[in-house]
Amino acid sequence: MPEFSDIGRKLSAKSGILELMDDLGMAMTTHPDMRMLGGGNPAAIPEMQAVWRERLGELTTSGEMDRVLVNYDPPQGSPAFCEAVAGALKAEFGWDISSKNVAITTGGQTAFFYLFNLLAGERAGKKRRILIPLMPEYIGYANQGMSEDFFVSHPALVEETGPYEFKYHVDFENLDIGDDIAAICASRPTNPSGNTLTDDEVQKLAVLAEQKGIPLIIDNAYGLPFPGAIFSEATPVWNEQIILTLSLSKIGLPGTRTGIVIASEEICRAIASMTAVMGLANTNIGQAIARPLIESRELFRLSRDVVKPFYEERSARAREIVREAFGDDVPWSIHRSEGAFFLWFRFPGLPVSTMELYRRLKERGVLVIPGEYFFFGLPEGENWSHQHECMRVTFSQSENVVREGIAIIADEVKSIFKS
Numbered sequence: 001m002p003e004f005s006d007i008g009r010k011l012s013a014k015s016g017i018l019e020l021m022d023d024l025g026m027a028m029t030t031h032p033d034m035r036m037l038g039g040g041n042p043a044a045i046p047e048m049q050a051v052w053r054e055r056l057g058e059l060t061t062s063g064e065m066d067r068v069l070v071n072y073d074p075p076q077g078s079p080a081f082c083e084a085v086a087g088a089l090k091a092e093f094g095w096d097i098s099s100k101n102v103a104i105t106t107g108g109q110t111a112f113f114y115l116f117n118l119l120a121g122e123r124a125g126k127k128r129r130i131l132i133p134l135m136p137e138y139i140g141y142a143n144q145g146m147s148e149d150f151f152v153s154h155p156a157l158v159e160e161t162g163p164y165e166f167k168y169h170v171d172f173e174n175l176d177i178g179d180d181i182a183a184i185c186a187s188r189p190t191n192p193s194g195n196t197l198t199d200d201e202v203q204k205l206a207v208l209a210e211q212k213g214i215p216l217i218i219d220n221a222y223g224l225p226f227p228g229a230i231f232s233e234a235t236p237v238w239n240e241q242i243i244l245t246l247s248l249s250k251i252g253l254p255g256t257r258t259g260i261v262i263a264s265e266e267i268c269r270a271i272a273s274m275t276a277v278m279g280l281a282n283t284n285i286g287q288a289i290a291r292p293l294i295e296s297r298e299l300f301r302l303s304r305d306v307v308k309p310f311y312e313e314r315s316a317r318a319r320e321i322v323r324e325a326f327g328d329d330v331p332w333s334i335h336r337s338e339g340a341f342f343l344w345f346r347f348p349g350l351p352v353s354t355m356e357l358y359r360r361l362k363e364r365g366v367l368v369i370p371g372e373y374f375f376f377g378l379p380e381g382e383n384w385s386h387q388h389e390c391m392r393v394t395f396s397q398s399e400n401v402v403r404e405g406i407a408i409i410a411d412e413v414k415s416i417f418k419s
Contacts, residue, residue, distance in 0.1 A: 017134070037402065055293070114246070183217055188220060190339075228300075230338070
Protein backbone atom coordinates (compact mmCIF):
# COMPACT_ATOMS: atom_id res chain seq x y z
CA MET A 1 0.00 0.00 0.00
CA PRO A 2 1.34 3.48 -0.82
CA GLU A 3 1.98 5.92 2.01
CA PHE A 4 -0.12 9.04 1.56
CA SER A 5 1.20 12.53 2.25
CA ASP A 6 -0.29 14.65 5.01
CA ILE A 7 -2.48 16.40 2.45
CA GLY A 8 -3.35 13.06 0.84
CA ARG A 9 -4.47 11.63 4.16
CA LYS A 10 -6.52 14.74 4.91
CA LEU A 11 -8.32 14.71 1.57
CA SER A 12 -8.94 10.95 1.58
CA ALA A 13 -10.05 10.63 5.21
CA LYS A 14 -13.63 9.94 6.24
CA SER A 15 -15.68 13.15 6.21
CA GLY A 16 -19.26 14.28 6.49
CA ILE A 17 -19.39 15.43 2.88
CA LEU A 18 -18.05 12.06 1.67
CA GLU A 19 -20.69 10.20 3.68
CA LEU A 20 -23.40 12.53 2.38
CA MET A 21 -22.43 12.06 -1.27
CA ASP A 22 -21.91 8.30 -0.88
CA ASP A 23 -25.36 7.97 0.66
CA LEU A 24 -26.86 10.13 -2.07
CA GLY A 25 -25.22 8.09 -4.82
CA MET A 26 -26.20 4.75 -3.29
CA ALA A 27 -29.78 5.91 -2.71
CA MET A 28 -30.11 6.93 -6.34
CA THR A 29 -28.58 3.71 -7.74
CA THR A 30 -28.44 0.52 -5.67
CA HIS A 31 -31.10 1.44 -3.08
CA PRO A 32 -33.79 3.29 -5.06
CA ASP A 33 -36.38 2.59 -2.35
CA MET A 34 -34.40 4.56 0.25
CA ARG A 35 -36.19 7.73 1.37
CA MET A 36 -33.52 10.28 0.54
CA LEU A 37 -34.05 13.11 3.01
CA GLY A 38 -30.38 13.93 3.50
CA GLY A 39 -28.91 15.46 0.37
CA GLY A 40 -29.10 18.94 -1.10
CA ASN A 41 -30.21 17.76 -4.53
CA PRO A 42 -32.75 20.15 -6.07
CA ALA A 43 -36.22 18.95 -6.98
CA ALA A 44 -37.05 18.23 -10.61
CA ILE A 45 -39.44 21.17 -11.08
CA PRO A 46 -41.43 20.47 -14.28
CA GLU A 47 -41.34 24.08 -15.53
CA MET A 48 -37.57 24.26 -15.06
CA GLN A 49 -37.00 20.84 -16.65
CA ALA A 50 -38.88 22.08 -19.70
CA VAL A 51 -36.59 25.12 -19.90
CA TRP A 52 -33.46 22.94 -19.81
CA ARG A 53 -34.82 20.62 -22.50
CA GLU A 54 -35.65 23.60 -24.70
CA ARG A 55 -32.18 25.08 -24.27
CA LEU A 56 -30.48 21.76 -25.09
CA GLY A 57 -32.60 21.56 -28.23
CA GLU A 58 -31.60 25.09 -29.21
CA LEU A 59 -27.92 24.31 -28.66
CA THR A 60 -28.19 21.22 -30.83
CA THR A 61 -30.21 22.84 -33.61
CA SER A 62 -27.96 25.90 -33.84
CA GLY A 63 -24.80 23.82 -33.93
CA GLU A 64 -23.46 25.51 -30.80
CA MET A 65 -23.39 22.15 -29.05
CA ASP A 66 -20.53 21.08 -31.30
CA ARG A 67 -18.43 24.01 -30.14
CA VAL A 68 -19.36 23.42 -26.50
CA LEU A 69 -18.35 19.76 -26.60
CA VAL A 70 -15.06 20.01 -28.49
CA ASN A 71 -13.49 23.23 -27.15
CA TYR A 72 -11.97 24.41 -23.89
CA ASP A 73 -13.13 27.71 -22.43
CA PRO A 74 -10.51 30.02 -20.85
CA PRO A 75 -9.77 29.08 -17.21
CA GLN A 76 -11.72 32.09 -15.91
CA GLY A 77 -14.82 30.90 -17.78
CA SER A 78 -16.59 31.52 -21.07
CA PRO A 79 -16.07 35.22 -21.90
CA ALA A 80 -19.66 35.47 -23.16
CA PHE A 81 -21.00 33.87 -19.98
CA CYS A 82 -18.91 36.11 -17.71
CA GLU A 83 -20.15 39.15 -19.66
CA ALA A 84 -23.73 37.94 -19.29
CA VAL A 85 -23.40 37.45 -15.53
CA ALA A 86 -21.74 40.82 -14.97
CA GLY A 87 -24.20 42.67 -17.22
CA ALA A 88 -27.25 41.11 -15.57
CA LEU A 89 -26.05 41.80 -12.01
CA LYS A 90 -25.13 45.37 -12.90
CA ALA A 91 -28.55 45.95 -14.48
CA GLU A 92 -30.45 44.25 -11.65
CA PHE A 93 -28.62 45.67 -8.63
CA GLY A 94 -26.54 48.59 -9.92
CA TRP A 95 -23.27 46.95 -8.89
CA ASP A 96 -20.02 48.36 -10.30
CA ILE A 97 -19.01 45.09 -11.93
CA SER A 98 -17.49 43.84 -15.19
CA SER A 99 -16.64 40.43 -16.60
CA LYS A 100 -13.23 40.75 -14.91
CA ASN A 101 -15.07 40.42 -11.58
CA VAL A 102 -16.47 37.01 -12.56
CA ALA A 103 -14.71 33.63 -12.38
CA ILE A 104 -16.21 30.21 -13.06
CA THR A 105 -15.40 27.01 -11.16
CA THR A 106 -16.48 23.40 -11.42
CA GLY A 107 -19.24 23.87 -8.87
CA GLY A 108 -19.52 25.91 -5.71
CA GLN A 109 -17.67 23.28 -3.68
CA THR A 110 -14.57 23.82 -5.82
CA ALA A 111 -14.94 27.58 -5.49
CA PHE A 112 -14.68 27.32 -1.72
CA PHE A 113 -11.71 24.97 -1.87
CA TYR A 114 -9.92 27.56 -3.99
CA LEU A 115 -11.01 30.57 -1.92
CA PHE A 116 -10.26 29.09 1.49
CA ASN A 117 -6.78 27.89 0.55
CA LEU A 118 -6.01 31.03 -1.43
CA LEU A 119 -6.70 33.21 1.60
CA ALA A 120 -5.97 31.08 4.68
CA GLY A 121 -3.30 28.64 5.81
CA GLU A 122 0.42 29.18 6.35
CA ARG A 123 1.86 32.51 5.20
CA ALA A 124 5.30 33.87 6.09
CA GLY A 125 5.47 31.51 9.04
CA LYS A 126 2.09 32.58 10.41
CA LYS A 127 -1.20 30.65 10.34
CA ARG A 128 -4.24 32.38 8.88
CA ARG A 129 -7.75 31.01 9.44
CA ILE A 130 -11.34 31.34 8.20
CA LEU A 131 -13.90 32.75 10.64
CA ILE A 132 -17.39 31.24 10.63
CA PRO A 133 -19.52 33.79 12.53
CA LEU A 134 -22.63 31.64 12.87
CA MET A 135 -22.34 27.96 13.67
CA PRO A 136 -23.89 25.54 12.54
CA GLU A 137 -22.67 25.99 8.98
CA TYR A 138 -22.35 24.03 5.72
CA ILE A 139 -20.95 20.51 6.04
CA GLY A 140 -18.91 20.88 2.84
CA TYR A 141 -16.58 23.53 4.28
CA ALA A 142 -15.32 21.45 7.18
CA ASN A 143 -12.61 19.40 5.42
CA GLN A 144 -11.47 21.87 2.79
CA GLY A 145 -8.56 23.50 4.60
CA MET A 146 -5.14 22.12 3.71
CA SER A 147 -3.79 22.69 7.22
CA GLU A 148 -4.99 21.83 10.69
CA ASP A 149 -6.97 24.22 12.87
CA PHE A 150 -8.19 25.95 9.71
CA PHE A 151 -11.54 27.32 10.96
CA VAL A 152 -12.60 29.45 13.89
CA SER A 153 -16.33 29.38 14.52
CA HIS A 154 -18.76 30.99 16.94
CA PRO A 155 -21.97 29.37 18.21
CA ALA A 156 -25.14 31.09 17.10
CA LEU A 157 -27.46 32.83 19.49
CA VAL A 158 -30.68 30.80 19.68
CA GLU A 159 -33.97 32.68 19.85
CA GLU A 160 -37.20 30.82 20.61
CA THR A 161 -39.55 32.38 18.06
CA GLY A 162 -42.72 30.36 18.71
CA PRO A 163 -44.09 26.96 19.65
CA TYR A 164 -41.70 24.33 18.25
CA GLU A 165 -39.70 27.01 16.38
CA PHE A 166 -36.38 28.80 16.88
CA LYS A 167 -34.03 31.09 14.93
CA TYR A 168 -30.28 31.68 14.88
CA HIS A 169 -28.57 35.08 15.12
CA VAL A 170 -24.92 36.14 14.97
CA ASP A 171 -23.57 36.74 18.49
CA PHE A 172 -21.82 40.02 17.72
CA GLU A 173 -21.06 40.75 21.38
CA ASN A 174 -18.76 37.73 21.55
CA LEU A 175 -17.53 37.72 17.94
CA ASP A 176 -13.77 37.98 18.19
CA ILE A 177 -11.89 38.69 14.95
CA GLY A 178 -8.23 38.11 15.73
CA ASP A 179 -5.24 39.11 13.63
CA ASP A 180 -5.02 35.51 12.40
CA ILE A 181 -8.35 35.73 10.55
CA ALA A 182 -7.96 35.78 6.76
CA ALA A 183 -11.64 36.02 5.84
CA ILE A 184 -15.16 35.80 7.26
CA CYS A 185 -17.50 33.29 5.62
CA ALA A 186 -21.24 32.64 5.90
CA SER A 187 -23.93 31.08 3.72
CA ARG A 188 -27.16 33.01 3.04
CA PRO A 189 -29.62 31.29 3.31
CA THR A 190 -27.71 29.00 5.62
CA ASN A 191 -27.25 25.36 4.84
CA PRO A 192 -28.21 23.43 7.05
CA SER A 193 -30.67 25.51 9.06
CA GLY A 194 -32.54 27.59 6.49
CA ASN A 195 -31.57 30.66 8.50
CA THR A 196 -31.14 33.86 6.50
CA LEU A 197 -28.75 36.50 7.80
CA THR A 198 -30.64 39.78 8.07
CA ASP A 199 -29.52 42.81 6.05
CA ASP A 200 -28.33 44.34 9.33
CA GLU A 201 -26.23 41.26 10.18
CA VAL A 202 -24.65 41.27 6.71
CA GLN A 203 -23.89 44.99 6.99
CA LYS A 204 -22.26 44.52 10.41
CA LEU A 205 -20.13 41.63 9.11
CA ALA A 206 -19.12 43.68 6.08
CA VAL A 207 -18.05 46.60 8.30
CA LEU A 208 -16.04 44.29 10.57
CA ALA A 209 -14.34 42.72 7.55
CA GLU A 210 -13.50 46.13 6.08
CA GLN A 211 -12.07 47.30 9.41
CA LYS A 212 -9.78 44.26 9.44
CA GLY A 213 -8.92 44.56 5.75
CA ILE A 214 -10.18 41.05 4.98
CA PRO A 215 -12.87 39.71 2.63
CA LEU A 216 -16.40 38.76 3.62
CA ILE A 217 -17.36 35.61 1.70
CA ILE A 218 -21.09 35.09 1.18
CA ASP A 219 -22.17 31.67 -0.08
CA ASN A 220 -25.26 32.46 -2.14
CA ALA A 221 -25.96 28.94 -3.43
CA TYR A 222 -29.66 29.15 -2.47
CA GLY A 223 -30.10 32.92 -2.56
CA LEU A 224 -30.85 35.83 -4.87
CA PRO A 225 -31.10 36.43 -7.78
CA PHE A 226 -30.98 32.70 -8.56
CA PRO A 227 -32.13 30.15 -7.53
CA GLY A 228 -34.18 32.45 -5.28
CA ALA A 229 -34.96 29.78 -2.65
CA ILE A 230 -35.23 32.44 0.03
CA PHE A 231 -38.46 33.16 1.90
CA SER A 232 -37.57 36.20 4.02
CA GLU A 233 -36.61 39.78 3.19
CA ALA A 234 -32.99 39.94 2.06
CA THR A 235 -31.09 42.45 -0.07
CA PRO A 236 -28.27 41.09 -2.25
CA VAL A 237 -25.03 42.96 -1.59
CA TRP A 238 -21.60 43.12 -3.24
CA ASN A 239 -18.52 45.30 -3.39
CA GLU A 240 -14.85 44.53 -3.88
CA GLN A 241 -14.47 43.71 -0.18
CA ILE A 242 -17.10 40.97 -0.60
CA ILE A 243 -16.67 37.65 -2.37
CA LEU A 244 -20.06 36.39 -3.50
CA THR A 245 -20.53 32.87 -4.83
CA LEU A 246 -23.46 31.63 -6.92
CA SER A 247 -24.19 28.30 -8.55
CA LEU A 248 -26.33 26.73 -11.25
CA SER A 249 -26.88 23.63 -9.10
CA LYS A 250 -29.89 24.67 -7.03
CA ILE A 251 -31.67 26.21 -10.01
CA GLY A 252 -31.82 22.66 -11.40
CA LEU A 253 -28.44 22.02 -13.08
CA PRO A 254 -26.29 20.27 -10.44
CA GLY A 255 -24.89 17.86 -13.02
CA THR A 256 -23.26 20.69 -14.97
CA ARG A 257 -21.02 21.59 -11.99
CA THR A 258 -21.03 25.34 -12.56
CA GLY A 259 -19.97 27.66 -9.75
CA ILE A 260 -19.73 31.44 -10.13
CA VAL A 261 -17.42 33.67 -8.09
CA ILE A 262 -18.07 37.43 -7.98
CA ALA A 263 -15.02 39.16 -6.54
CA SER A 264 -12.24 41.66 -7.12
CA GLU A 265 -10.24 41.30 -10.32
CA GLU A 266 -7.26 40.07 -8.29
CA ILE A 267 -9.29 37.25 -6.69
CA CYS A 268 -10.82 36.27 -10.04
CA ARG A 269 -7.42 36.13 -11.74
CA ALA A 270 -6.15 33.91 -8.92
CA ILE A 271 -9.19 31.61 -9.27
CA ALA A 272 -8.50 31.35 -13.02
CA SER A 273 -4.88 30.41 -12.34
CA MET A 274 -5.91 27.72 -9.85
CA THR A 275 -8.42 26.34 -12.35
CA ALA A 276 -5.72 26.08 -15.00
CA VAL A 277 -3.41 24.23 -12.62
CA MET A 278 -6.08 21.90 -11.21
CA GLY A 279 -8.13 21.11 -14.32
CA LEU A 280 -7.13 23.26 -17.31
CA ALA A 281 -10.65 24.65 -17.77
CA ASN A 282 -14.19 24.38 -16.42
CA THR A 283 -17.11 22.39 -17.71
CA ASN A 284 -18.84 24.64 -20.23
CA ILE A 285 -22.20 22.99 -20.89
CA GLY A 286 -23.88 24.73 -17.92
CA GLN A 287 -22.58 28.11 -19.03
CA ALA A 288 -23.90 27.49 -22.55
CA ILE A 289 -27.33 26.43 -21.28
CA ALA A 290 -27.76 29.34 -18.88
CA ARG A 291 -26.06 32.21 -20.74
CA PRO A 292 -29.04 33.64 -22.71
CA LEU A 293 -31.33 33.13 -19.70
CA ILE A 294 -28.99 35.20 -17.53
CA GLU A 295 -28.31 37.73 -20.28
CA SER A 296 -32.03 38.46 -20.58
CA ARG A 297 -32.56 38.06 -16.82
CA GLU A 298 -35.20 35.42 -17.60
CA LEU A 299 -33.45 33.18 -15.07
CA PHE A 300 -34.10 35.83 -12.42
CA ARG A 301 -37.81 35.82 -13.32
CA LEU A 302 -37.99 32.01 -13.26
CA SER A 303 -36.34 32.02 -9.85
CA ARG A 304 -38.85 34.55 -8.53
CA ASP A 305 -42.01 33.17 -10.16
CA VAL A 306 -41.34 29.42 -10.32
CA VAL A 307 -38.54 28.25 -8.06
CA LYS A 308 -39.24 30.31 -4.95
CA PRO A 309 -42.99 29.51 -4.80
CA PHE A 310 -42.25 25.82 -5.38
CA TYR A 311 -39.88 25.50 -2.43
CA GLU A 312 -41.85 27.84 -0.20
CA GLU A 313 -44.91 25.63 -0.67
CA ARG A 314 -42.82 22.50 -0.09
CA SER A 315 -41.47 24.00 3.12
CA ALA A 316 -44.93 24.90 4.43
CA ARG A 317 -46.29 21.45 3.64
CA ALA A 318 -43.32 19.69 5.23
CA ARG A 319 -43.74 21.68 8.44
CA GLU A 320 -47.41 20.68 8.57
CA ILE A 321 -46.40 17.03 8.17
CA VAL A 322 -43.87 17.41 11.00
CA ARG A 323 -46.46 18.89 13.36
CA GLU A 324 -48.85 16.05 12.58
CA ALA A 325 -46.18 13.37 13.05
CA PHE A 326 -44.56 14.64 16.26
CA GLY A 327 -47.45 16.23 18.13
CA ASP A 328 -46.64 16.88 21.79
CA ASP A 329 -45.15 13.48 22.58
CA VAL A 330 -41.45 14.44 22.66
CA PRO A 331 -39.39 17.65 22.88
CA TRP A 332 -38.74 18.92 19.36
CA SER A 333 -38.49 22.12 17.37
CA ILE A 334 -37.38 23.24 13.91
CA HIS A 335 -35.55 26.33 12.76
CA ARG A 336 -37.73 29.02 11.21
CA SER A 337 -37.82 28.27 7.49
CA GLU A 338 -36.30 31.32 5.78
CA GLY A 339 -34.77 29.66 2.72
CA ALA A 340 -32.93 26.69 1.15
CA PHE A 341 -34.32 23.13 0.98
CA PHE A 342 -34.08 21.93 4.57
CA LEU A 343 -35.80 21.45 7.89
CA TRP A 344 -33.31 21.76 10.74
CA PHE A 345 -34.61 19.73 13.68
CA ARG A 346 -33.63 20.12 17.28
CA PHE A 347 -34.45 17.46 19.89
CA PRO A 348 -33.52 18.99 23.28
CA GLY A 349 -32.21 16.35 25.66
CA LEU A 350 -31.99 13.64 22.99
CA PRO A 351 -30.66 10.57 24.86
CA VAL A 352 -28.42 9.49 21.95
CA SER A 353 -26.24 11.42 19.51
CA THR A 354 -27.71 12.34 16.15
CA MET A 355 -24.99 10.11 14.64
CA GLU A 356 -26.72 7.20 16.35
CA LEU A 357 -30.13 8.49 15.28
CA TYR A 358 -28.83 8.68 11.69
CA ARG A 359 -27.65 5.05 11.88
CA ARG A 360 -31.00 3.82 13.20
CA LEU A 361 -32.97 5.74 10.58
CA LYS A 362 -30.74 4.43 7.79
CA GLU A 363 -31.58 0.88 8.87
CA ARG A 364 -35.25 1.83 8.54
CA GLY A 365 -34.85 3.17 5.02
CA VAL A 366 -34.55 6.91 5.74
CA LEU A 367 -31.42 8.94 5.05
CA VAL A 368 -30.84 12.18 6.97
CA ILE A 369 -27.71 14.13 7.90
CA PRO A 370 -26.66 14.08 11.57
CA GLY A 371 -26.14 17.51 13.05
CA GLU A 372 -22.68 16.87 14.50
CA TYR A 373 -21.13 17.30 11.03
CA PHE A 374 -22.32 20.92 10.84
CA PHE A 375 -20.44 22.06 13.95
CA PHE A 376 -16.73 22.53 13.31
CA GLY A 377 -14.06 25.00 14.33
CA LEU A 378 -15.54 25.54 17.80
CA PRO A 379 -13.07 26.35 20.60
CA GLU A 380 -11.31 23.29 21.98
CA GLY A 381 -13.23 21.88 24.89
CA GLU A 382 -16.44 23.62 23.82
CA ASN A 383 -19.24 21.22 24.78
CA TRP A 384 -22.37 22.84 23.38
CA SER A 385 -25.19 20.35 23.88
CA HIS A 386 -27.02 21.94 20.94
CA GLN A 387 -24.61 20.32 18.46
CA HIS A 388 -25.68 16.83 19.55
CA GLU A 389 -29.42 17.55 19.30
CA CYS A 390 -29.83 18.69 15.67
CA MET A 391 -30.47 16.98 12.34
CA ARG A 392 -30.92 18.11 8.72
CA VAL A 393 -33.82 16.85 6.61
CA THR A 394 -34.54 17.95 3.04
CA PHE A 395 -38.06 18.67 1.79
CA SER A 396 -37.13 18.75 -1.91
CA GLN A 397 -38.29 15.16 -2.48
CA SER A 398 -41.90 14.27 -3.34
CA GLU A 399 -44.55 14.77 -0.65
CA ASN A 400 -45.04 11.01 -0.32
CA VAL A 401 -41.34 10.44 0.36
CA VAL A 402 -41.22 13.36 2.81
CA ARG A 403 -44.36 12.17 4.60
CA GLU A 404 -43.14 8.56 4.89
CA GLY A 405 -39.68 9.66 6.00
CA ILE A 406 -40.89 12.08 8.65
CA ALA A 407 -43.32 9.50 10.03
CA ILE A 408 -40.43 7.08 10.51
CA ILE A 409 -38.24 9.81 12.05
CA ALA A 410 -40.99 10.73 14.51
CA ASP A 411 -41.55 7.09 15.43
CA GLU A 412 -37.83 6.50 16.01
CA VAL A 413 -37.35 9.67 18.07
CA LYS A 414 -40.35 8.83 20.23
CA SER A 415 -38.99 5.33 20.74
CA ILE A 416 -35.59 6.72 21.82
CA PHE A 417 -37.09 9.12 24.33
CA LYS A 418 -39.32 6.39 25.79
CA SER A 419 -36.57 3.77 26.09
